[in-house]
Amino acid sequence: YRKAQSRGMVRGRTVSAMLAAAIYIACREIEVGKTLKDIAQGTNVKPKTLSQSYRILLTELDIKTPMLDPMRCIAKVANRMHLHERITRQGMDIMHTAIRKEASVGKNPMGLAAAVLYVSFLNNNINNSVHDKNNESNNSKRSQTSFAQAAGITDVTLRNTIKDLKNKLLLLN
DSSP states (O other): OHHHHHTTOSTTSOHHHHHHHHHHHHHHHTTOOOOHHHHHHHHTOOHHHHHHHHHHHHHHHTOOOOOOOHHHHHHHHHHHHTOOHHHHHHHHHHHHHHHHTTOSTTSOHHHHHHHHHHHHHHHHHHHHHHHOSSOOOGGGSOOHHHHHHHHTOOHHHHHHHHHHHHHHHHHHO
């Protein structure tokens, strides 16, 4: 923020949006898994204003921020969904495969995390329904919408990511 202020970049913009953008950049640099939406919620800055301020700081100050770690995103989404540890671990295995086969390139890390967890969830529910049909677990009544909401993405994004992930992993096997 001090660099932006010394270069006169704050002038004509809201201080709160520029501070929020600086906080988001700091979180990215120290690899804290906070999204733009998380920062916007915590600072009462509109997400659109925050993303504009973020882009201005990146371009004007020539800052390179690392991508969010998709593995941390898996833990975040799994915790929000209260998923079974087996589902989370299988999701991590799928994510490792996706990263190794470069199916994750250019994808939103939170969307990717939701997609691998949903696929893992479906796989586990299919396996569980074969073994115990009378036992209805809490995990068996989850929808794509609930996974999308936990990741902060839309249902359509989740479906497209799942479809793309399945295609790329099948093509590269």
